[in-house]
Amino acid sequence: MRDFVEGPSILVTEIQNAIQFSSIEDGGAMLSRLWLDNKTTTQMSFVPGPGGAPIRINNNTLELEGGTYEFTARFDYPQLEQLGAAEVLNPESQTLITEQEDQTTSLSFLSYTEKLVAGTWRFLTYFGRDSLISLLLMQPVLSEGEGGAIEAVIGAVLERINKTDGTVCHEETIGDYATYQNLLLNISSTKPICSYIMVDSNYFLAPAMKSYFLDTQAGRNRREAFLAQEATLNFGNESLTYGEITLLNAEEIMRTSAPFASSGGQTWANLVHLKPDQIVGQWRDSTYGIGGGRIPYDVNTALVPAALRSIAALSAAGFFPEHPNWDNLAAEYAQVWEDNTLHFFEETVPAAEARSLVEEYASTSGHGFPSETDSIRSDIVYHGVALEGNNNQPLVKVMNTDDCFRLFLVNTTNQKQLTSFLNQTATNIRAPFPVGLSTPVGLVVANPAYGDEPVYAMNFTNNAYHGTVVWSWQLAMYAAGLQRQLERCSSSVSPDFCSDRAVHKNVVAAYNHLWDLIEANRRYLSSEVWSWQYRGGTFEFIELGALPPPPGSNPTESDIRQLWSLTFLAVTRDESLR
Structure with a gap:
């Protein structure tokens, strides 16, 4: 179905x-089919209800007159064991079942003892990245222990890791579609298939394991x-223990992060690139999601150092006895990645130039929204979404929401860099689109106004999957990330930004502005992504x-x-920050 809808419709x-x-x-009439495994069957029946006429079968077509009909679908493929709402939540979170019945019912629908699936209808299967990000954001409310949701997520990822290199499976192919894909390779088998095309998924496992098994x-x-x-x-991992599989993933991360962390190794060439034969490799996995870039911002500035910090902590706790020096070595690697990656992606646009670019973008967009350039009172600073983009662009000049990964996953100790980063992030959250990221329907995940080439506005649009649209989970990670950074101000050794009154005030204001947007759009938060149309002098919600x-x-x-998109079950507003 997905191939037909999104592909050539053949x-x-x-x-x-x-x-x-x-x-x-x-x-009534029935459509039935024996699967390619010559065992499983699917049946779809239609029966007239009140006012419905008998159904005619004409040349493999069902002809139904106007009226009411009952539709039933059945298939006998083995089913997984579902986690009920009470089983997917921990004891402390049981009240959510009545307080947020719709959300917890949806969470239960997507949760099983063997895995959590990504979404419905299009992604009703295992996705490694989706599962791990969901776990990291929702862990405070998820059930623990054997048979619980947390171990279902981690176990599902470990089961599907590629044992040849330790990489995490992005998406599984199972059932009749797996049989079909195998037949295309002249293989007669119902064996499931895994895709390992993504580079970001590898780095979420260690933080998830550290957060559960240590914290x-x-x-x-x-x-x-x-x-x-x-x-x-x-x-392919049968007979390997989960501990052995965990080691495979950690070894892959240590191996691939070592060149950049080496003396004098802080070059573009040693950053994490997409795989050579792929145009996607992280969560913005559509054709123009990162503007043709080969070196993604989120992976290099947040995910790699976060994974290395987690490996260091796991090693110190005795997880990897085969590598007794990893507790120090991984921490050393992490420090280099934390301190030396942001500058590759940073873009500063002088205020006068910024006004000109935004006014041009607003006037040519065709949507009629105002430029909002009166709000530009200083240079615009942001981090581009990727390096090595289309048309030989060294930096893909698209302001974006992927700052949220660094906010949520990295507690950098580089004080000057942290203060600057937080101030820039807060400013762009608060600034109205197209100057910044804010619209009445949420933060857009991409703002191409500063691209200075028509291709940016053409590729990042309000009808593109990763264009000027709103993604629910990015709002959640932003909210959780800002809160984590602000909570550091209550620690015994607080970061410098906490005592910088202007920056701290800016970050608190951004946190509250974001939560005001979240609360204003709460009825949309469970869906995957939504867009907007500009009418009557404002941005209005519209389904993508x-x-x-x-x-x-x-x-x-x-x-x-x-x-x-259900992570707001766990991500909630800190009222003390109002």
């Missing part, structure tokens, strides 16, 4: 010709038994799929329920 003969049409009682009592109690478990699913797609693209429908 029907597969092997599938279509296997559909059997038959009449059933009460004037919670339940995780500390479960560590030994969990790591001793053997993989059982048919992804309701907009005509970009030229040469198929319509993109947002999932009505997305796992990482």
